[in-house]
Amino acid sequence: MPSRGTILPMKPACAACLFVLCAGASLNAQIPPAEPIVLAGGRLTVGGNVSATFGPEDPGFFNYTDYEDSVLRMLRLDLNASFRANDHLSLLGELRSQNVRAPQAYALYLRVRPWTTRRFDIQVGRIPPTFGSFARRSYEADNPLIGYPLGYQYLTSLRADAVPSSADELVNMRGRGWLAAYSVGNPVPDAGVPLATAFRWDTGVQAHLENEVVDLTASITTGTLSNPRLTDDNSGRQVTGRVALRPVAGLIVGASAAHGPFVSTDAVLDAVGSEGDDSFAQTAWGGDIEYSRGYYLLRVESIYSQWRMPLLEERLHSLATLVEGRYKIFPGFYVAARLDHLDFSEVASSSGPVEWEAPVTRFEVGGGYSVQRNLLLKLTTQFDRRDGGRTRHARMLAGQVVYWF
Amino acid sequence: MANFRRLPTRWALAGIEWRNLWLVSVMVVAWIAVVPQSLTGGSPGAPPGGQPAAGRSGAVRGRVDIGQLARVVERRPGISDLGARRARDEPDRARSVVYLETAPRAAFDLVEPGRASMDQRNETFLPHVLAVTAGTVVDFPNSDRFYHNVFSLSKAARFDLGRYATGKSKSVRFDQPGIVRVFCEIHSHMNAFVLVFAHPFFSITDGEGRYRINNVPAGNYNVIAWNEGMAADPKPVTIAAGAVAELDLAVR
Numbered sequence: 001m002p003s004r005g006t007i008l009p010m011k012p013a014c015a016a017c018l019f020v021l022c023a024g025a026s027l028n029a030q031i032p033p034a035e036p037i038v039l040a041g042g043r044l045t046v047g048g049n050v051s052a053t054f055g056p057e058d059p060g061f062f063n064y065t066d067y068e069d070s071v072l073r074m075l076r077l078d079l080n081a082s083f084r085a086n087d088h089l090s091l092l093g094e095l096r097s098q099n100v101r102a103p104q105a106y107a108l109y110l111r112v113r114p115w116t117t118r119r120f121d122i123q124v125g126r127i128p129p130t131f132g133s134f135a136r137r138s139y140e141a142d143n144p145l146i147g148y149p150l151g152y153q154y155l156t157s158l159r160a161d162a163v164p165s166s167a168d169e170l171v172n173m174r175g176r177g178w179l180a181a182y183s184v185g186n187p188v189p190d191a192g193v194p195l196a197t198a199f200r201w202d203t204g205v206q207a208h209l210e211n212e213v214v215d216l217t218a219s220i221t222t223g224t225l226s227n228p229r230l231t232d233d234n235s236g237r238q239v240t241g242r243v244a245l246r247p248v249a250g251l252i253v254g255a256s257a258a259h260g261p262f263v264s265t266d267a268v269l270d271a272v273g274s275e276g277d278d279s280f281a282q283t284a285w286g287g288d289i290e291y292s293r294g295y296y297l298l299r300v301e302s303i304y305s306q307w308r309m310p311l312l313e314e315r316l317h318s319l320a321t322l323v324e325g326r327y328k329i330f331p332g333f334y335v336a337a338r339l340d341h342l343d344f345s346e347v348a349s350s351s352g353p354v355e356w357e358a359p360v361t362r363f364e365v366g367g368g369y370s371v372q373r374n375l376l377l378k379l380t381t382q383f384d385r386r387d388g389g390r391t392r393h394a395r396m397l398a399g400q401v402v403y404w405f
Numbered sequence: 406m407a408n409f410r411r412l413p414t415r416w417a418l419a420g421i422e423w424r425n426l427w428l429v430s431v432m433v434v435a436w437i438a439v440v441p442q443s444l445t446g447g448s449p450g451a452p453p454g455g456q457p458a459a460g461r462s463g464a465v466r467g468r469v470d471i472g473q474l475a476r477v478v479e480r481r482p483g484i485s486d487l488g489a490r491r492a493r494d495e496p497d498r499a500r501s502v503v504y505l506e507t508a509p510r511a512a513f514d515l516v517e518p519g520r521a522s523m524d525q526r527n528e529t530f531l532p533h534v535l536a537v538t539a540g541t542v543v544d545f546p547n548s549d550r551f552y553h554n555v556f557s558l559s560k561a562a563r564f565d566l567g568r569y570a571t572g573k574s575k576s577v578r579f580d581q582p583g584i585v586r587v588f589c590e591i592h593s594h595m596n597a598f599v600l601v602f603a604h605p606f607f608s609i610t611d612g613e614g615r616y617r618i619n620n621v622p623a624g625n626y627n628v629i630a631w632n633e634g635m636a637a638d639p640k641p642v643t644i645a646a647g648a649v650a651e652l653d654l655a656v657r
Contacts, residue, residue, distance in 0.1 A: 035478045035594075047481040082482035094484045107484050121488035128485045136485040208488035212550055217487050249552050249570035292552065294567040331565040332558050373558055373588055404481075 036405060043085070048405050049078040051140040055398030060391030061178035062362070062384040063147060064155060065199045066191045068099075071148055072382075072398045075099055078106070078139070087116045107201050123206040126230065130206060130219040130240040131196055131256040133288040133301060138198040140402040144297075144326040144336035146380045147364045147398075151303040151320025152198035154342055156357045158316065159193065160227045160234075161186040161264045163271050163309050167347040167356070170312065175358040175389020184311065185267030193226035195305045195320050195342075196284065202228035202238070215244035215254075224260045224282045225305070234268070236261025236278045250293050256286035262307055271310035282307050295328040316356050317345035332370040336380075339363050358388025376402040461646030465628060466617035469501040469610050472657035475633035480594045493594075494526065496533035498633055501656060502600050503616040504536070504607035506627035506639050522546065523587070523597060525553045530587060530597035536607050539582050543599060546574035554590035561585050561601060584634075600631065617649075630654035 036047040055072030058064065063071040080094040089112055096106040109125030129135035134152050137143065147153075155177035157170065162185035164170035173180045177192035204221030218241045223229030225238070238260025245253045263271075263280035288301040303320045324338040340362040346353040366380025378400040386392050475498045483490055518540030524531040526548040537543065545555045547569055555575070556565040561583025566575040568591070579585065582603040589595035600607070608616040623646040627639035635656055642652045 036481045038476060038479050042479070045479045045482050080482045080484045082484070090489070092482060092484050094482075111489060113489050119488060119491070123488070128487060130487070136487070139485070206487065210488060215487070249550070250568060292568050294569070295565070297568075328565055328567065331556060331563045370558060 044081060044083050046079065046081045048080070049076070049139055049141065049402070050404070051076045051400060051402045053146055053398060053400040056396050058394065058396060060384065060386065060389065060394045061155070062360070062386070062394055063153070064178045064191070065153055067179055071153065072146065072396060076140070080107070088113050119211065120209045121207070123208070126201050126203050127206045127219065127221070129196070129201060130217045130242050131225055131258050131284065132286045132303060133254055133290065133299070135196065135198040140400060141376060141404050144324070144334065144368065145338055145364045145366055146378055146400045147338070147362065147382050148198060149301065149320070149322045149338070150340045150342040150360055150362055151195045151322070154194055154360055155192045156194065156318065157192045158226070158307060159190060160262055161267050162190070163263060163267050163311060165311050167312060167314070167349045170347065170356050171349045171354055174355070175386055177357070184271045185264070195303050195318055196225035197228060200228045203230050204237070213246055215242070217242045221260070224262050225258050225284050226262065226282055233264040233266070234261045235265060236281070250291055252290040254288040257284065259283045263310060268310055280308050280310055297326045299324040312347070314345070314347050316347070318357070319343045333367065335367040337363070337365040358386045360384065360386045374404050378402070462620045462622050463644040463646055463648045463650065464617060464619045464621060465642055465644055465650040465652055466615070467652040467654060469503060469614045469616060469630045469632070470653070470655040471499065471501055471614065471632045472655065474498050478594045478596055493528035496529050496597070498533060499612060499614070500532065500534050501610045501614065501616070501630050501632040502534060502536045502607060503610065503618065503628060503630045503654065504602060505604065505618070505621070506629050508604035508606050509622050509624065518542070520544065523599070524548050525555070525589070525595070528592050528595055530595060534598045534600070534609060536600045536602065536609050537579060538605055539580055539601050539603050540578065541601070542576050542578045544574050544576045547571055552591055553595070555587060556590055557585050557587050559583065559585040562599070628652055628654065630656050632656040
């Protein structure tokens with residue numbers, strides 16, 4: 001789905017050259033390559049991430065982020081930059097290329113700090129996600145494992161531009177979120193959406209206020225958690241809020257909520273014959289806890305999401321829950337594990353009540369070794385189980401090399 | 406070498422051309438051994454070069470001209486941050502370390518390891534450069550209100566102190582001479598140097614670049630100035646008993 005995110009297309013070769021030039025500039029200057037490159041008298045800072053992930057085929061599409069890409073078989077190249085115009089104004093952006101395709105502007109926004117003495121910022125443009133905790137640390141170096149949490153990656157059969165005409169049609173798509181097709185709306189088969197995608201950022205305005213203990217963030221965006229957008233498709237706005245508390249060092253407790261129209265205007269028109277209102281929406285609640293001390297780090301996160309779809313009487317509910325831990329065995333080497341479950345509510349089909357999408361459970365365990373500070377090797381094995389679809393079980397071993405500066 | 410001898414049997418059993426593997430391993434090890442030193446300017450406190458020990462000592466002093474200050478390590482662009490990060494202090498990059506390239510053999514018996522401290526304050530290691538003798542224990546207190554995680558993957562000292570909160574301190578004993586690059590796992594821009602010497606003949610310059618190394622046995626020496634990973638070419642000096650030799654150095 002490149003069209004959803006492309007606002008600044010660039011040939012892959014150009015992006016590669018840019019990346020190599022930046023890395024080369026770092027080496028020529030004899031700056032240790034872990035450091036970002038600083039230009040324009042300190043106003044422009046450029047960083048980068050490269051990750052190559054090697055894994056087997058995923059016939060059950062457990063790790064796909066759209067119809068083409070699997071997290072376990074991906075070459076990702078990120079080039080990010082921050083330009084500080086003055087103490088009040090900065091421009092931040094990131095170009096990202098996946099599997100040597102044309103780079104997309106993953107992020108591009110203006111950061112305004114009205115008062116330099118107060119930690120209050122307004123960000124406008126393609127902004128970081130307000131909801132939850134994982135989507136802002138989805139860089140490979142921040143992810144102790146290779147796979148992504150199900151709630152942020154697993155493709156359900158739900159789409160914003162095409163809707164099922166009945167519960168039976170929806171149930172027929174169970175376990176086929178990687179390429180779902182419905183009779184109402186856009187007839188072209190396409191990938192479904194996760195609960196809250198970590199692979200695209202939304203467009204809008206965000207306000208953030210923090211002190212040593214509390215973080216408050218609110219945003220208004222064009223798309224929704226499941227379907228962040230650059231351009232609007234339903235004239236609706238999503239409102240998202242997040243509160244994070246840091247009562248003691250090492251503990252972060254967060255709560256998030258979001259609500260916004262999900263189904264596209266075209267799909268609503270096809271379904272009900274009028275534009276309707278904004279009630280065909282996605283509403284989500286999230287809670288997350290992170291605690292770290294010494295050599296271990298523990299994270300628990302849960303996302304509850306519900307969608308109201310045209311032509312379906314019942315609301316569709318989903319709950320994603322993960323528990324993740326990391327422990328450093330010795331300098332440069334850690335082990336990590338994540339248990340993840342994605343559950344769905346039942347709908348009344350002609351064959352009786354059944355979950356509208358097949359529940360999925362994933363357990364991933366592995367470790368990472370830092371060859372040097374900014375060169376990380378990971379090896380993980382992943383066990384997936386799905387109560388539906390053609391492929392119900394999968395076990396995949398994957399390796400990843402991550403380099404950043 | 407014992408490990409290398411055992412390797413061929415294992416790899417042969419696995420059907421792998423172990424001869425090639427061995428060659429590649431040697432190349433990789435050689436590369437690892439050479440590259441970090443080229444980046445950091447070599448290892449301080451090299452083994453003694455047989456300089457004659459003297460019964461009486463003198464001193465050497467002078468000034469180090471570093472030309473241009475090394476660039477501050479900037480934070481990585483915080484694209485996924487919800488707001489601008491808090492202000493932080495800049496490390497003092499003007500301080501250089503001046504040391505004797507070699508030292509009298511007897512000097513190595515006289516080294517008494519002590520204790521030193523490198524604070525973590527306002528997302529900066531203080532001091533930014535620490536020079537100690539081998540065996541010294543360095544404390545790393547955390548004076549910030551949030552976590553830090555001091556670690557190093559340097560050859561001379563590989564350690565990870567884990568995450569600890571304000572008011573807490575953890576320590577590392579530096580036994581092996583060399584340059585140790587210290588980082589914080591949580592704040593990627595935080596970095597510092599610990600130079601570990603096998604002898605006590607070193608000094609850190611003051612804010613104006615002045616240094617003085619005392620109690621050096623009379624003799625001929627090479628003096629090196631080091632700043633932010635770059636070392637000046639060794640400069641010869643003759644130290645006479647009871648005298649103070651003058652020697653200015655330039656790093657860049």
